[in-house]
Structures are given as structure tokens and as C-alpha cells.
Amino acid sequence: xxxxxxxxxxxxxxxxxxxxxxxxxxxxxxxxxxxxxxxxxxxxxxxxxxxxxxxxxxxxxxxxxxxxxxxxxxxxxxxxxxxxxxxxxxxxxxxxxxxxxxxxxxxxxxxxxxx
Amino acid sequence: xxxxxxxxxxxxxxxxxxxxxxxxxxxxxxxxxxxxxxxxxxxxxxxxxxxxxxxxxxxxxxxxxxxxxxxxxxxxxxxxxxxxxxxxxxxxxxxxxxxxxxxxxxxxxx
Numbered sequence: 001x002x003x004x005x006x007x008x009x010x011x012x013x014x015x016x017x018x019x020x021x022x023x024x025x026x027x028x029x030x031x032x033x034x035x036x037x038x039x040x041x042x043x044x045x046x047x048x049x050x051x052x053x054x055x056x057x058x059x060x061x062x063x064x065x066x067x068x069x070x071x072x073x074x075x076x077x078x079x080x081x082x083x084x085x086x087x088x089x090x091x092x093x094x095x096x097x098x099x100x101x102x103x104x105x106x107x108x109x110x111x112x113x114x115x
Numbered sequence: 116x117x118x119x120x121x122x123x124x125x126x127x128x129x130x131x132x133x134x135x136x137x138x139x140x141x142x143x144x145x146x147x148x149x150x151x152x153x154x155x156x157x158x159x160x161x162x163x164x165x166x167x168x169x170x171x172x173x174x175x176x177x178x179x180x181x182x183x184x185x186x187x188x189x190x191x192x193x194x195x196x197x198x199x200x201x202x203x204x205x206x207x208x209x210x211x212x213x214x215x216x217x218x219x220x221x222x223x224x225x
Contacts, residue, residue, distance in 0.1 A: 033214070040218075041218050041219070042216035045215060048213050102171050103148070103150075105158040105159075107157050
């Protein structure tokens with residue numbers, strides 16, 4: 001199936017450190033979304049990006065929509081133990097006049113934080 | 116506002132059987148999308164329903180089907196189950212661009 005290239009695949013960091021992960025695609029997207037998934041649960045939406053170059057923050061999280069519309073990154077500052085989980089990027093196409101469409105996901109970045 | 120709910124949460128079926136999964140979207144959301152999550156393939160789009168009509172479809176065989184009711188609740192059905200259908204099935208509802216996921220149904224095929 002179709003997937004985005006997300007890196008790194010996994011990270012093991014010390015509490016308090018900053019984290020950065022990114023996604024690249026050969027296709028242009030209208031929207032980039034970042035999700036976090038805990039074991040046994042569905043993905044939770046963290047940040048949504050709508051315009052090329054857009055930089056958006058949500059607490060300690062900051063994400064950017066790449067200028068080429070083919071990439072995005074997510075930064076987490078001052079990590080804490082509850083940041084542990086799998087982070088997914090997702091790109092979205094728009095169909096016709098609708099603002100909804102299918103999401104294409106990255107493979108995920110597994111984050112582990114050592115207290 | 117209540118989130119997306121999915122039932123059942125866990126299901127064990129035998130090869131050859133069929134299964135129906137249910138999804139109730141966030142109140143007011145008219146679009147429901149379904150995704151399959153496996154360790155090997157990750158999250159893959161199955162289909163999207165809007166106002167009781169299938170609007171988009173992923174690359175899955177015809178054994179995978181779905182429908183949406185007038186209250187926006189959705190069901191997906193998998194017929195003639197195969198071992199490879201074992202996965203976490205997630206539904207997501209949206210009002211516009213942002214999709215909000217339910218907890219998923221863990222399907223195990225033996």
C-alpha cells in the first residue's frame with residue numbers, strides 16, 4: 001500500500017531532550033496531519049497543517065508544512081515520560097470541492113523516553 | 116462531546132467466516148473513513164462514506180465492504196475471512212479536514 005517515508009523509525013531519548021521527526025513524499029498534499037498512538041488505542045490528532053510553509057504549535061509540539069508541500073516535520077521540546085508512543089504523519093488529498101479525503105500514513109516513529 | 120466509538124473492541128473469527136464491525140462518529144460528523152492497521156503494512160485506507168454514499172475507496176479486495184446509515188453510523192463487513200485479515204480496524208469521523216479516530220476493533224482470524 002501507499003505510505004509516506006517517515007524517519008526515524010524509532011528513538012530512545014532522555015527525559016528533557018528535544019525530539020525531531022519528519023515525513024517526505026513524492027506526492028503533493030493539501031493537508032499534513034500528525035497523530036500519536038498509544039498501545040491498544042486509536043491515533044489521536046496532535047496538529048493539522050493546511051498551508052505550505054505553515055508553522056503550528058500545540059504546547060511543546062511544533063510542526064511545519066514544507067514549502068514544496070511534499071514534506072513535514074514534528075518537533076517535541078523538553079520530552080517527558082508521557083510522550084512515549086508511536087507518532088504518525090499523514091498526508092491528505094482533497095477530492096473535488098470536498099475537504100475530506102483519504103489519509104496516507106507514514107510508517108510511524110516509536111518514541112521511548114528514559115526518565 | 117463523545118468521541119468516535121467502535122464495537123466490538125475485540126473479535127476472534129475463523130477463516131471463511133464473515134464479520135461486521137460498527138462505528139459511531141462524533142455527533143454532527145457526516146464523514147466516516149475506515150482504515151486497516153497491521154504491523155507489516157501500517158495504516159491503510161479502506162473507504163470513506165459521506166451522507167450514506169461511498170466517496171472514496173482504497174485498494175482492498177471486494178470482500179471488504181461498508182455502508183453508512185442516515186444517522187451517519189457506519190458498518191464495515193469482511194466476507195470469507197483470511198488469516199491475513201487479522202488487524203486493528205479503525206474508523207475515523209470528520210466534519211471537514213481533520214479526522215478523529217476511534218479506539219479500533221482488534222480482529223483475529225484463526
